Amino acid sequence: MxxxxxxxxxxxxxxxxxxxxxxxxxxxxxxxxxxxxxxxxxxxxxxxxxxxxxxxxxxxxxxxxxxxxxxxxxxxxxxILAFEPFGEIELPKIVVGGFDLSITKHVVMLWVVSAILIALFALAGGKYKKMTARQAPKGLTNALEALVEFIRVDVAKANIGKDYAKYLDYLLTVFFFILLCNLLGLVPYGSTATGNINVTLTLATFTFFITQVAALKAHGIKGYLAHLTGGTHPALWIIMIPIEFIGLFTKPVALTIRLFANMTAGHIVILSLIFISFILKSYIVAVVMSVPFSIFIYLLELFVAFLQAFIFTMLSALFIGLASAHEGHEEHEAGAAHH
Amino acid sequence: MLTSGNILLAGSLLSPNPGLIFWTAITFVIVLIILKKIAWGPIISALDEREKGIQSSIDRAHKAKEEAEAILKKNRDTLAKADAEADRIIREGKEYADKLRADISEKAQAESKKMISNAKDEIEQEKRRALDVLRNEVADLAVKGAEKIIKTTLDADLQKKIVDSMIQDLSTKRN
Incomplete structure (x- = not known):
């Protein structure tokens, strides 16, 4: 032997x-x-x-x-929408009043995402309209329902409380929108719209406005302004008000950077791993390192796509919940700092 | 990597693009409105409905279970009661039977006692009557004996012998 x-x-x-x-x-x-x-x-x-x-x-x-x-x-x-080796499509440039409103690659991706979302949910929604309460969902509807139910119960209801239904439409849309944007970046010829800071900034701005409206609705203008003082002595207001004011914007900025950086970083890592084999001009590096590692990162990216969509939605719900249900300033700060 | 660093510094990665912001906002709002209409409304209402349905089903099941348990308890109670009743009846029957037996045997004993005493009484009476008859006869015989003795001899010894023999005779005869 x-x-x-x-x-x-x-x-x-x-x-x-x-x-x-x-x-x-x-x-x-x-x-x-x-x-x-x-x-x-x-x-x-x-x-x-x-x-x-x-x-x-x-x-x-x-x-x-x-x-x-x-x-x-x-x-x-x-x-340019590149479909190499088949060719490429030059996208139109539109300039309105000095603003460049061109249709870029990421805008096209956003539209693709929108089209897929609308098609998917038109199908699911139609099935739900036909379905009675006694029927169980199956197939696509079942898969979508699991996600919808997850966002509804574990994200919206858990973080916002009893008023969650008002914000559910936004949270669900933002979740599926980001999720699909993330996933389309992993498809050949696709690109990650959420890897562009402008897209994430816009989405975070929506969350910001919804959060502020929720806070205003819950506390009124007086409560909202009082919140800006941090509940401290008037002598400290000159310090507290700018800090609290900046604090308002840190949350959406954090949302923006987190999503953008996560999606961009994953792609850079995958591409860098691939490029190692080109830079070193070696098949061995390609077989031993580039391909397995990029496959690993790719799978990780799949997970991150879901995770980041979830985190964005979760934090949006959390901010809305914190803004609308005021449970003392300390908790608020702790909650914000924690995330 | 130097150029990429330059690109980063030039702000390509972080550069604001009003066009993209505009299109993102428009696209997102339109998607939100469309999805709200075609998907979230029906899906959420269906989920709510199903949630309520499931809750009511659970409630109903609980209620049915409670009812069933109540019925079972009632049945058990009834059964226990019936058992107790049966026990009681059997016990009473036994008691009655025992009592009856005791009564009957007592009565029988009393009867037999009575009969025995009756018989004894009768025997006593018969005996008394027999004795009376005997006494009369003895007296008669004595008288007759005396007559005979007087008639034959007035010898005292003889007389005594005669009386003795007569008594002997009587006793043998009687037995």
């Missing part, structure tokens, strides 16, 4: 010794002849990055600088 093992180990070593130089030589050979093959031979998942990455090694040896550009190009918004 021992002998057999020794022989086996020996053969494996021999095979490795044969294959490694072979792989290395093939690597340099293919890189020299067809720059597209590395991307094509990787798992289908990397197709997302294939169009952009294909250009990098082809253009020259200074891949390191190019890689950064390509990554940024992939993450940033632009006016």
């Amino acid at each position: 021992k002998r057999v093992k020794a022989i086996k180990a020996n053969t494996i070593l021999k095979v490795i010794a044969l294959i490694v130089p072979l792989l290395l030589s093939i690597n340099s050979f293919t890189l020299a002849s067809t720059p597209e093959t590395p991307a094509a031979s990787q798992s289908p998942k990397t197709e997302v990055t294939a169009p952009q990455t294909a250009a990098a090694p082809a253009e020259g040896a200074e891949g390191e600088e190019k890689a950064g550009d390509v990554i940024m190009h992939h993450i940033l918004d632009n006016h």
Whole structure:
């Protein structure tokens, strides 16, 4: 038995010794002849990055600088919808009154998300309209209902309290909107609209306004202004009011940065891992590191897509709940600081 | 990576884009309104309805269970009562039977006693009568004996013998 093992180990070593130089030589050979093959031979998942990455090694040896550009190009918004290798669509530029209202890649993604959401929920809503209370949902409706019910009970009801129904429409929409935006970034030819700070800022602004309206409704103008003083002595107001005023904006800013940074960071990590193999020009790095690690990060990104959508919704609900139900200033601060 | 750093510093990643903000806001509000109409309304109302339905079903089930338990308890009570009743009846029957038996045996004993005493009385009476008759006869015989003795000899010894033999005779005869 021992002998057999020794022989086996020996053969494996021999095979490795044969294959490694072979792989290395093939690597340099293919890189020299067809720059597209590395991307094509990787798992289908990397197709997302294939169009952009294909250009990098082809253009020259200074891949390191190019890689950064390509990554940024992939993450940033632009006016071209690229469907390489099939071609690209130039998006129209619209300028109204000095404002650039062009339809960019991310706007298109937002519309795709909207279309998918509306189609999905038109289907589900139609089924619900037909359904009696005695029927159980199945298939798509069941899957969507699990998420809807989760947002309704564990997010809205748990954080806002008895008035949760008023804010439920917003919370549900924001959850599914962000979730789908996040997920579409992981699809070939897709891009993450929520990885753009303008999108997240807009969504956080909605939460901000809803939170302020909820606070105003719950406490009135007087209570709202009193809250800005932090309940301290008038002598301290000169310090407290600016602090509280800034405090109002930290929450939406935190929401903005969190979502944007999470979505952007994941993509940068995946692309960087892929690019390591191009920069080092090695199949071994691709097989041993780039592909498995980027698959791992990709799966992590799937989880993060759900997690960030949940966190955004959860925190929105929490802020609304804190603003509308006032349970003492300390708790409020503690709750805000905690998140 | 230098260029990407420059891009970052130039603000591409964080640069404000009013167009995108505008489109995001418009898109989101439209999606919110449409979804509210086509999805959230029906789904939430259906969920509420189902929640209520489930709650009422649970309530009903609880109620039914309580009712069933009450009925079961009632049945058990009835059964226990019936058992007690049966026990009581059996016990009473036994008691009655015992009493009856005791009565009857007592009566029988009394009867037998009475009969025995009656018989004894009768025997006594018969005996007395027999004795009376005997006495009369003895007296008669004595008188007759005396007559005979007087008639034959007036010897005292003889007389005595005669009387003795007569008495002997009487006793044998009687027995």
